[in-house]
Amino acid sequence: MTTPRAQVRPRTEGWTQKKDADGRPLLQFASPRRGKPPAHFADLTPEQRVEKMSELGLPAFRAKQLEKHFFTHYTHDPAEMTDLPAEGREELVHTLLPPLLTEVRRLSTDRGDTIKFLWKLHDGALVESVLMRYPGRITLCVSSQAGCGMNCPFCATGQAGLTRNMSAAEIVAQVVHANRAIAEGELGDPRHVGHEGERVTNIVFMGMGEPMANYARVMHAVRVMVDKKHGMGMSARGITISTVGLVPAIRKLTNEDIPVTFALSLHAPDDELRDEMIPVNSRWKVDEALDAAYEYFAKTGRRVSIEYALIKDMNDHGWRADLLAEKLNARGRGWVHVNPIPLNPTPGSVWTASDRPVQDEFVRRLETHGIPTTIRDTRGKDIDGACGQLVATEADQEAAAATPVEA
Ligand code: SAH
Numbered sequence: 001m002t003t004p005r006a007q008v009r010p011r012t013e014g015w016t017q018k019k020d021a022d023g024r025p026l027l028q029f030a031s032p033r034r035g036k037p038p039a040h041f042a043d044l045t046p047e048q049r050v051e052k053m054s055e056l057g058l059p060a061f062r063a064k065q066l067e068k069h070f071f072t073h074y075t076h077d078p079a080e081m082t083d084l085p086a087e088g089r090e091e092l093v094h095t096l097l098p099p100l101l102t103e104v105r106r107l108s109t110d111r112g113d114t115i116k117f118l119w120k121l122h123d124g125a126l127v128e129s130v131l132m133r134y135p136g137r138i139t140l141c142v143s144s145q146a147g148c149g150m151n152c153p154f155c156a157t158g159q160a161g162l163t164r165n166m167s168a169a170e171i172v173a174q175v176v177h178a179n180r181a182i183a184e185g186e187l188g189d190p191r192h193v194g195h196e197g198e199r200v201t202n203i204v205f206m207g208m209g210e211p212m213a214n215y216a217r218v219m220h221a222v223r224v225m226v227d228k229k230h231g232m233g234m235s236a237r238g239i240t241i242s243t244v245g246l247v248p249a250i251r252k253l254t255n256e257d258i259p260v261t262f263a264l265s266l267h268a269p270d271d272e273l274r275d276e277m278i279p280v281n282s283r284w285k286v287d288e289a290l291d292a293a294y295e296y297f298a299k300t301g302r303r304v305s306i307e308y309a310l311i312k313d314m315n316d317h318g319w320r321a322d323l324l325a326e327k328l329n330a331r332g333r334g335w336v337h338v339n340p341i342p343l344n345p346t347p348g349s350v351w352t353a354s355d356r357p358v359q360d361e362f363v364r365r366l367e368t369h370g371i372p373t374t375i376r377d378t379r380g381k382d383i384d385g386a387c388g389q390l391v392a393t394e395a396d397q398e399a400a401a402a403t404p405v406e407a
Helices: 046-055 061-072 089-096 156-160 168-183 211-226 247-254 271-277 286-300 318-331 356-368 394-401
Strands: 102-109 114-120 126-134 137-141 145-147 162-165 202-205 239-243 261-265 304-310 336-342
Touching (some): 061 168, 114 394, 126 168, 211 247, 239 247, 239 304, 261 286, 304 356, 318 356, 336 356
Parallel strands (some): 261 304
Antiparallel strands (some): 102 114, 114 126
């Protein structure tokens, strides 16, 4: 017999759940109204881009040229677009490819293999993306919203609330800028890297925001990323969409014809705890979220990830590993793997990551039940660029105030 472990909960640690007018946990699904981001070429479908050309009295092939410049040469600078007629070029490019992201700062760590970008949007909203070089792949963690309305107590972004949805072009522009930085040899030690034609190979929607709460724009951005003829030509498998578990949106995603990788932020296998850790659990319970995740696998054949931030004495008990495995195995075998994430510290939070032996035991139990399990590495922790740490700090706000928006 082992001695019973402590059970810490967000509430016992002094965190209080904000409530809405009906007394339910506060969740912001709708984006607050703010000035719309400038309309951008990347917000249009390939057909709409051609129509746009015809409206402007230009031949259709100009659309293709602009697509090439932006999506594969990573530029919105008219000076670099010498295949466009000089006359009216500046104006055309400025109208169709307005600058959307102004770089406020860039922090680098892991000997240059990780870069965190802080971007200011046209209305002053701040978002971040994190670029990471791994052996054989380059991953960009993108934001889908400025802030987040899901209010998870252990996530810095969630605690800051939702500023607004990002447009599809703003989401895509993060990839364009990252590719530009790579092309300029800025990711990694230039003595060892800098291969010709290197670019982002993997995208994870794990930056700021709840991607499924900004569904249409996120899906438009994904279509641009995977479009071989008119977009970036990335592999859908290399794109991971992570959600707190907005079940109707997961079902919608299941019926899209884009086999992205799907990740569910579960963090607790029992509703009692998950109700407190993930406020959206008040709408869709553990079993509903797991059923939707399983259906994603059944329809697409893509193995699903379950994310599980390990928080000391909160959700890291051996019995929870057993219960999680039981719930996953009840739905089938080989359809899922678990990604435990040692909790990253967030400002003002009292919670810490599980102790190493506890983490090891959690993993061991899952594996004993036949569940493939990989601990997620915590890249960028020292630059507050790891999971759950993306939030505009006071220093960020000051730097942003001193940065004029590019126009
Ligand atoms: N809103 C989406 C995507 C963004 S967060 C979602 O929740 O899935 C990406 C992952 O980081 C999620 O699994 C999230 O729960 C996790 N996370 C949030 N805060 C964290 C923290 N402080 N430490 C470790 N992981 C965290």
